[in-house]
Amino acid sequence: MKKLLGLALGILSAIGGFVDIGDIVANGTIGARYGLSLVWVLVIGVVGICVFAEMSGRIAAVAGRPVYDLIRERMGPRIALVNLGASFLVTLLTLTAQIGGIALVIELASGIPHVVWIVPIGLGLWWVVWRVKFEKMEQAFGLSGLAILVFGVAVWWLDPDWAALGTQLVSVAPPAGEPLPTYLFYGVTLFAAAMTPYEVFFFSSGGVEEGWDRGMLRMQRVNVLVGFPLGGILSVGIAAAAAAALMPTGMDVETLGEVVLPVAMALGLAGVAVALFGFFAATVGAALETGLSCGYMLGQYFGWTWGKRLPPVKATRFHVAVAACLLAGVLVVQTGLDPIMITEVSLVFSAVALPLTYLPVLIVANDGDYLGDQVNGKLSNVLGSVILVVVLVAASSAVPLMVITGMGA
């Protein structure tokens, strides 16, 4: 019974924890502009994150070491440094975007400008990293993120043209009059939002923090293979709500408030309260994950003692690194840069960094010295290789598409 409860909690946390500010912005923007005609990209992204999260979870459970630690050992310090540089900067940018996202959510709830909230948010995040236990943090924010399901309820209440939504869902082309490169640009950002690099580092490092072993392989697999796809449905809910309420007006989504507008239309104050609670939990959860991931990457590369479970006195450099990253994120958002713009840029650069994150995972997952009889099977390798090709295409086209479409204008 206890095991079953743990499994259910793990799945629910994975569902709620799947969404972050990148998913929220990307799905809101895309839903209003293209309806559900980019859901196929999200499906590929969810398959990709499932495949690679399963690999990294297996590595953590069997080798007892996180992925990044093994990447450095297996690929050598120089190549690992390239990996560290790219992944770390993108994760720091993603952390900055989450901090801005939290501030925007609080602004929508309070009416007080978001810049006022940034320092308290930084302090709050730092306190949680320091004082709240890892499992509690994961479960609290993951479970609360489930509130985003309110977007699905809003879609049902808005009673849109279901046939039109169905047609968009099976479409793999831009709607009439929409230029292909802009459609592809948004496809790349949606893919990057689903496969954000920090997820793999956090997942495997979290596995080591929680002491996963071979006996927990099945549980972590179920968490990933059930939790992440269901989390993807939360993202589709946001896109569907925008498709139902905003797309018919021809407007563009440029603020977080506009993403929430369909819920406000359908369910009024109660709906908005639930949606903002869900966004708050999702962005705070993601900020904690990205902040910790920055510390994990640095700690594992430089061989520090690391871990959220360890008190600051025992893992001083790790805790200082996490605090410094939070401070950096706070300072960037405090300059007044638009958090939505930071999010969009972070998605583009996430796309660029994807191969540097996922190729080494595939290599380590095939290394019998680390994984013994748990090396990748044929299915994992075929899926991993196919996703890697998609990752390479997304990475190589992200910046050119950003430039030539004027950031999806």
Added chain:
Amino acid sequence: MGTRASVDTGCSPRRGAWPSLTVACGVMLALVLLLSGCQSWALSSGSELDQAGRTVYSQVQVMALVTDTALRHDRPATVSLEVMLDDAESELTDQESAIAQIPPDEPRRAEILAITRVAVAELSGLRGALDAGDRAALREVRGALRAASARLTAAGVS
């Protein structure tokens, strides 16, 4: 080993040719993307006036949806809706300044600028009606916003 080395079908490139082929394919892909991208930009971005007009159109739609929401619900999440209106106001004010800088001989400039000013003027009325829960005033604002939206569409902006 020797057999493998001696096989030459004539159509498979030499080992050294692969990098060149890859580079050539990459350049071609980049060119295709660049060309279609330029076309995309021309299609999607349009002139400065078009871009400003589209932003104004988008903000008018946001205001209309906020008005609908306020009319639909007794408790319409007033604080959040007001934040949305603050964002709309900031965006409309920026666009008003941008359009004002466009040379006056540009066709449609005067019309789009006039509609933008109407939208800015409606904002304060909408805020007051939202705060007071005044349905009659909200309906009036909705009518004005519908008219502004129709004028923008007639001016070739949507």
